[in-house]
Amino acid sequence: MIDAQLIALRFLKTRLQVHPDVVRYIQEQDNPDLIEDIIAQIPPDTVVVTSKNIPGLTATRDGTRFLADPTVEVISGNAGTSGSVNGTADYLHYFRERYQRLGSMIRNRCGAMPIEGLIRSSRYRQEECTIIGMVADVKSTSNGHRIAELEDPTGTIAVLFRKDRPVFSDAERLIHDEVVGVKGKLSHDGKLFFADQMLRPDIRIDNTPFLSDRPGRAVFISDLHVGSNTFLEQHWSRFADWLHDEPAGYLLIAGDLVDGIGVYPGQEHELLIKNIYEQYDRFGELLCDLPSRLQIIVSPGNHDVVRGAEPQPVIPEQFAKTFPKNCTLVENPAVVNLQGIRVLMYHGRSIDDMIGLIPGASYERSGQMMEEMLQRRHLAPAYGRKTPIAAGRQDRMIIDPIPEILHTGHVHVRGITTYRGVLGINAGTWQSQTAFQKQMNVNPTPALAVTVDLQTLRPEIVSFN
Numbered sequence: 357m358i359d360a361q362l363i364a365l366r367f368l369k370t371r372l373q374v375h376p377d378v379v380r381y382i383q384e385q386d387n388p389d390l391i392e393d394i395i396a397q398i399p400p401d402t403v404v405v406t407s408k409n410i411p412g413l414t415a416t417r418d419g420t421r422f423l424a425d426p427t428v429e430v431i432s433g434n435a436g437t438s439g440s441v442n443g444t445a446d447y448l449h450y451f452r453e454r455y456q457r458l459g460s461m462i463r464n465r466c467g468a469m470p471i472e473g474l475i476r477s478s479r480y481r482q483e484e485c486t487i488i489g490m491v492a493d494v495k496s497t498s499n500g501h502r503i504a505e506l507e508d509p510t511g512t513i514a515v516l517f518r519k520d521r522p523v524f525s526d527a528e529r530l531i532h533d534e535v536v537g538v539k540g541k542l543s544h545d546g547k548l549f550f551a552d553q554m555l556r557p558d559i560r561i562d563n564t565p566f567l568s569d570r571p572g573r574a575v576f577i578s579d580l581h582v583g584s585n586t587f588l589e590q591h592w593s594r595f596a597d598w599l600h601d602e603p604a605g606y607l608l609i610a611g612d613l614v615d616g617i618g619v620y621p622g623q624e625h626e627l628l629i630k631n632i633y634e635q636y637d638r639f640g641e642l643l644c645d646l647p648s649r650l651q652i653i654v655s656p657g658n659h660d661v662v663r664g665a666e667p668q669p670v671i672p673e674q675f676a677k678t679f680p681k682n683c684t685l686v687e688n689p690a691v692v693n694l695q696g697i698r699v700l701m702y703h704g705r706s707i708d709d710m711i712g713l714i715p716g717a718s719y720e721r722s723g724q725m726m727e728e729m730l731q732r733r734h735l736a737p738a739y740g741r742k743t744p745i746a747a748g749r750q751d752r753m754i755i756d757p758i759p760e761i762l763h764t765g766h767v768h769v770r771g772i773t774t775y776r777g778v779l780g781i782n783a784g785t786w787q788s789q790t791a792f793q794k795q796m797n798v799n800p801t802p803a804l805a806v807t808v809d810l811q812t813l814r815p816e817i818v819s820f821n
């Protein structure tokens with residue numbers, strides 16, 4: 357593998373800086389000539405070499421989409437598709453499916469060996485090769501290195517990430533149950549694999565988002581928490597007034613529609629509406645006051661009345677009696693198509709887990725959390741922690757297809773990011789700081805909406821404070 361520092365130095369010699377994505381790509385390709393090819397074709401006023409400067413890389417999106425009529429199409433997450441779990445066989449199937457699908461995304465970029473084959477044969481000792489595994493365990497050693505146990509359907513192996521190697525920064529962000537590829541060498545005794553490079557399923561660096569061919573605007577919000585005494589009703593009515601003049605055609609709400617009942621200890625003291633049906637009735641009334649031209653797409657969150665295990669089903673009919681006709685109920689997560697723009701809606705419960713597992717992660721940086729999901733091509737990699745997952749026949753938390761927009765909520769803190777062409781949006785909340793958040797030192801950014809022009813994918817934040 358070509359050393360990252362050598363790549364950066366070669367570009368510096370020609371007075372060029374190089375984006376880390378390009379360094380990673382050159383390492384993956386393992387083709388030293390590629391550096392010279394890039395330099396030979398670089399336009400004269402370039403300062404930083406980006407993926408656009410890699411010869412032969414073209415947009416991976418063909419720019420055509422089958423467009424449904426009416427303009428909102430639910431690609432996944434229709435009512436009744438979340439399914440139930442039927443015992444341990446489903447769990448086995450679930451994790452195998454997760455491994456196969458995420459593993460094949462990595463296998464597209466490198467040839468990998470089955471773990472058992474690697475350990476059994478003495479042929480591959482001290483020879484560079486790649487394995488793809490699910491992280492069964494990961495911890496720090498007494499010397500400060502990271503050691504992970506990687507598992508594939510054939511076996512398991514301990515993988516060492518040395519703290520003095522560039523791969524260490526990737527290893528610090530390893531999460532249980534994510535699927536990664538590791539390039540490196542097996543030890544003489546066949547017991548330890550020394551990692552040189554990590555490959556995540558990731559978004560391709562040449563991913564190019566689809567853009568709508570006709571005008572259209574969408575508004576993104578989440579976490580209303582109707583029924584709570586901290587729901588900002590006045591701010592909401594300003595938002596409703598604004599929507600009457602705003603030429604948006606779509607409103608997407610990514611969960612926590614109401615505050616719910618019994619979600620946390622002592623919640624009853626913070627509720628203005630203490631009946632779950634009445635909370636949804638009020639939420640429905642608020643939607644009825646919005647312009648009827650809007651197509652409203654609603655998915656649930658952890659405060660909503662449905663089961664907590666993800667994928668969460670749609671809000672049941674008996675709670676949605678007051679919801680207007682222009683409202684489409686989807687599951688959490690769901691993929692919806694707006695004029696060809698694919699929006700992946702996910703409430704974001706797994707962010708709680710990521711904050712505990714990824715160094716530097718925090719509620720203040722929800723944009724980074726969305727990037728972590730995209731790199732792993734998974735919305736909730738860590739199993740068995742705060743995010744309950746219903747292991748169905750298919751892993752619905754895998755990010756496939758790649759959306760144009762990833763819309764999350766849950767953290768109540770605004771975050772916008774663009775990662776390899778995918779726009780990540782977290783619009784915050786419509787609830788002011790709760791006693792619990794104060795205790796946890798979480799400073800919400802309430803009463804914001806994010807609008808996106810579907811022809812440019814340019815986001816804009818609108819404040820109703």
Ligand SMILES: [Fe+2]
Pocket residue numbers: 579581612657659766767768
């Ligand atoms: Fe919330």
